[in-house]
Amino acid sequence: MKNGISVFIAAFIALGASWCGFVLAPALQLGTAKQTAVLNSGDTYPVQRTGDATLGLQVYRANGCAACHTEQIQQTGIAFEVVLTGAGKNPDAVSNLISTLKLTGLTKEEADSANDKITAVGGKVETHLIPTGADISRGWGVRRSVAADYLYDSPVQLGSLRAGPDLADAGTRLNNASWHLLHLYAPQSVVKNSAMPPFRFLFETRKIGDAPSPDALNLPSEFAPPAGYEVVPKPEAKQLVAYLLSLHADVPLYEAPYTPVQISTNAPAK
Amino acid sequence: MSDETKSCPTPSNAEPTATRSTVPMWVFSLTLVLLFLGFVYFDHHGGWFDERVYGPYASADQLDSYQPKSGAAAAIARGRKIYESNCGTCHGADGLGKPNQAPPLAGSEWVKAKGVQRLTHIPLMGIAGSITVESQTWNLQMAAMGAALPDADLAAVLTYIRSSWGNGMGEVTADDVKAARAAIGANPHPMSGDEMMKMPE
Numbered sequence: 356m357k358n359g360i361s362v363f364i365a366a367f368i369a370l371g372a373s374w375c376g377f378v379l380a381p382a383l384q385l386g387t388a389k390q391t392a393v394l395n396s397g398d399t400y401p402v403q404r405t406g407d408a409t410l411g412l413q414v415y416r417a418n419g420c421a422a423c424h425t426e427q428i429q430q431t432g433i434a435f436e437v438v439l440t441g442a443g444k445n446p447d448a449v450s451n452l453i454s455t456l457k458l459t460g461l462t463k464e465e466a467d468s469a470n471d472k473i474t475a476v477g478g479k480v481e482t483h484l485i486p487t488g489a490d491i492s493r494g495w496g497v498r499r500s501v502a503a504d505y506l507y508d509s510p511v512q513l514g515s516l517r518a519g520p521d522l523a524d525a526g527t528r529l530n531n532a533s534w535h536l537l538h539l540y541a542p543q544s545v546v547k548n549s550a551m552p553p554f555r556f557l558f559e560t561r562k563i564g565d566a567p568s569p570d571a572l573n574l575p576s577e578f579a580p581p582a583g584y585e586v587v588p589k590p591e592a593k594q595l596v597a598y599l600l601s602l603h604a605d606v607p608l609y610e611a612p613y614t615p616v617q618i619s620t621n622a623p624a625k
Numbered sequence: 626m627s628d629e630t631k632s633c634p635t636p637s638n639a640e641p642t643a644t645r646s647t648v649p650m651w652v653f654s655l656t657l658v659l660l661f662l663g664f665v666y667f668d669h670h671g672g673w674f675d676e677r678v679y680g681p682y683a684s685a686d687q688l689d690s691y692q693p694k695s696g697a698a699a700a701i702a703r704g705r706k707i708y709e710s711n712c713g714t715c716h717g718a719d720g721l722g723k724p725n726q727a728p729p730l731a732g733s734e735w736v737k738a739k740g741v742q743r744l745t746h747i748p749l750m751g752i753a754g755s756i757t758v759e760s761q762t763w764n765l766q767m768a769a770m771g772a773a774l775p776d777a778d779l780a781a782v783l784t785y786i787r788s789s790w791g792n793g794m795g796e797v798t799a800d801d802v803k804a805a806r807a808a809i810g811a812n813p814h815p816m817s818g819d820e821m822m823k824m825p826e
Contacts, residue, residue, distance in 0.1 A: 357640070384676040394692070398706065432681045433691065463690065484691055486681075499680050610677040612691050 391503050394607040401506050404601045411598025414591045415512060418554065425514035426523040428604060430499035430611075431488040434459070435466035443477030452476055483614035496524040496604055498611040504604045519551055526602040533573070535596040536588050541578040557592035560584055700796065704785025707778055711770055712748075712786075720790040726765070728758035731790035740826035741797045744783060745805040746816070748772070754817025769813060776802040 356362070390399040404412070415421070437458045442449050456469050466482050473480045486498045500523050505511045529535065534545060540558050542549035558572070560580045571585040580586055588596075607613050672678030675685045682688045709718060715727035722729035730736050735744055735758060748771025755764045771779045776799040783797035 380674075384674070430680050501679055502676070609692065610679055610682075610688065612688070 385502050388502060388506060390506065391608055394609065394612060398606070400503060400606050400608065401603075403507055405597060407594050407597035408601040409507075409598075411594035411596070411601075412508065412512070414557075414595040415598055416510065418557075418595075420522075421512040421514040423514075423516060423518035423551070425517055425521045426505075426508075426512050426602070427500045427514070428490045428496035428498070428521060428523045429488055430486045430491060432486075434485050434487050435461040435463055436483040436485055437461065437466055437469045437473070438481045438483055439473065439478055440481050441479035443479060445477045448476045449473060449478035452478075481614075484612055486611070486613050490521060493520075494528065495521040497615075498604070498607065498613045500604055501608060501610045503608060503610070522599065522602055524602060524604045526600045527605045530600060532596050532600060535599055536572055536592060537574065539592055539595065540572055540586060540588075541574065544575050544578045554592075557595065558586050558588050560586050700781040700784045701788055703778070704781035704783070705789075707774065707782045708785050711774070712782065720786070727767070728756070728761070728763045730786050731792065733758050733792075736786055737792055737794055738826050741783065741787075741801050742805065743821050743824055743826060744787075745779075745797065745801055746809065746821065746824065748774075748779060748782075749802075749805055749809055750813040751815035752817070753815035754819075756818030756821075766815070769815070772813065776806070 390401065392398070393400050437456075439449070439453060452473060456472065457465070458469060461469065470480050470482055488499070490496060491498070504523065505513075538545050538549075538551075539554045541553050541555075542551040561584065563583055563585050567585055568587050570587045572587070574580075574586060607615060670683050672682065672684050678685055678688055682691070712730075716722050716730050717727075720729060720731035735747070735756075738744060747767070749769060750772075751769040752765070752767040755762050757763070771782065774782070779802045780797045780799045783802075786792070787794040787797060
């Protein structure tokens with residue numbers, strides 16, 4: 356082969372450059388990442404998972420959950436909202452002014468100008484920063500995912516296909532362990548049109564002994580085992596549920612700021 | 626070009642070759658223009674490889690401008706959390722202190738002083754010996770609880786203490802804490818109340 360050395364050098368440079376870009380640069384940037392501070396609080400984020408939840412990540416991995424579920428919330432923009440917190444000494448002027456102003460879906464400049472106008476007549480306002488995007492309006496999370504969210508995930512279960520919903524913030528949205536157990540045993544028992552396959556091998560159907568187990572699933576009749584039998588979760592099922600409950604991407608961080616608002620997150624996803 | 630086409634009927638076992646020819650000028654200029662536009666786009670949207678800049682944010686400056694206002698309100702919210710985990714066990718969540726354990730912070734003249742120098746020294750050095758708070762003398766030890774906190778966190782706690790429980794005093798800045806740390810130097814020793822009174826307010 357002619358020019359063998361040039362071909363080798365060119366290939367070496369091409370592979371070396373991509374190694375620098377894909378391996379070296381990210382390792383330099385994020386290889387030493389540590390817990391970060393939650394905005395406006397003394398807390399650090401993320402917290403280390405409990406032992407069960409750490410094992411649950413391996414169950415999640417072994418069962419290929421990442422084939423149908425992602426763990427990455429996307430955000431396409433930000434909007435600002437001006438919220439009145441006090442009317443001050445001249446409530447009439449403030450309420451007249453507010454009725455003429457647009458207070459939601461603002462840009463930073465518009466929010467600042469609305470803020471100045473209301474403050475000028477004595478009202479007290481807060482400016483809220485609200486991330487926007489399809490994932491966020493679906494209720495899958497409050498802000499985009501950032502590297503800090505995955506600090507204790509090994510390996511990271513990003514996923515690339517969404518046959519099911521995103522799970523990056525699943526522990527906040529679906530925070531009921533018995534709901535998760537029912538859902539793993541018989542997805543259609545809690546979500547009628549769910550496309551998820553059942554994971555019954557994570558459970559044991561056994562004859563009731565002296566007394567029913569406190570762990571036994573409370574299944575609707577069409578999914579229930581025959582009389583005299585009960586369905587109890589194996590340790591893997593409990594670990595997987597502990598992992599799912601540990602998925603919280605719900606605190607504001609420097610790199611993904613937002614203004615937390617008090618909302619009820621108790622209801623399972625529709 | 627014509628050389629190549631003419632030389633086509635060669636023996637079938639010969640290795641194909643390409644001859645040298647110049648790149649047309651327009652391809653060269655187009656590449657440069659695309660490269661330039663690419664860099665302009667990167668400059669506006671790329672965040673210059675800052676690991677804190679993601680997605681809809683274009684630069685560290687823009688991200689900075691979107692941070693919640695770092696004024697007193699934010700410091701107080703942050704200071705409260707730190708207070709509850711570091712100070713509240715002894716001084717109480719209500720700042721009233723505990724008998725024979727810790728003096729009150731609510732209404733304390735040490736907290737409500739005009740200057741913040743003495744107040745800033747207490748968590749950085751600790752207290753040993755007697756100290757008089759609200760005309761009651763306390764004889765106890767306090768460890769340098771704040772020495773391990775970052776300047777901004779300690780400033781936030783002190784701001785919280787000074788503005789809560791009816792104390793109604795102003796902010797302590799990270800610079801105040803930094804100055805106190807510098808004044809203490811490398812050899813902090815716990816002080817008594819009398820020693821501290823010698824320090825300017």
